[in-house]
Amino acid sequence: MKKLKVLFVCIHNSARSQMAEAFLKKYGGEKFDVKSAGLEPGVLNPLVVRVMKEEGIDISGNGTKSVFEMFKNGELFKYVITVCDATKAEKCPIFPGVNKRLHWGFDDPSSLEGTEEEKIVRIRLIKEEIKQKIQHWIKEMEGE
Template sequence: MRDRPGAVLFVCRQNAVRSPMAAALARHYFPKEIYVRSAGILPGEKDPFAAAAMQEVGLDISGHRPTSVDDLEDMNFDLVVTLAPEAHHHILELTRTDALEVEYWPISDPTAATGSRAQILDAYRAVRRDLERRILARLGPPSVAAPSVP
């Protein structure tokens, strides 16, 4: 494991699903160790399936308001994790002269899921589990005991 960053920004396309889910998980596991934010590269709207998938594990993102990277006051992050190809390209261009680490985590977009409500929610749950696995693998075990999300 690399050194744990002090400030992490998660970026996806519209800051409605993947990045707010990742930010909520990172805050859950590292509430005092890491400053966490999320943003998108385009304006987005709240996603009720993302909120439902996170509520299942006791994390409330229902009050999340999608934010654009353009709305951030600064880019003083140690690590920027991009969760969509277009977000990765945008962030690389935006931060090309900054001394910060950028990582791309290819996380599927659950908004493309079709079928019943249960099938769509399963796609969001899979994203939640993938994000949790990647966050813990990259940022290491939490310094304080935090309950694992199912």
């Protein structure tokens, strides 16, 4: 069976798209070839790295990647899923040459305010939202 190529995209590839990629790799098994990228690649959010480690997933070695580099390299994906928070007017990128585009809006961990512990609590909630969405989507895909 040919793997479905999936790309998760957000602004900096520092948090949401990284979490989504990690969860699809963990729960999707061999069915998916998954990557993540950003419009303006930044630095991995250390609090997101910490929260994912609590989940038993180490993303600390992941680099952030440019969606434009992937496009220039001719990479094609069956699904491109943006995970930007459209309610905060983030510019969700568009990736040309895609069979299916989906948008799943999640709050941006890098825009959270408060103490480190308050941010960690909120990032855990965002992580759970992303994990549940991934698990639900995998079930949907199995039905197709």
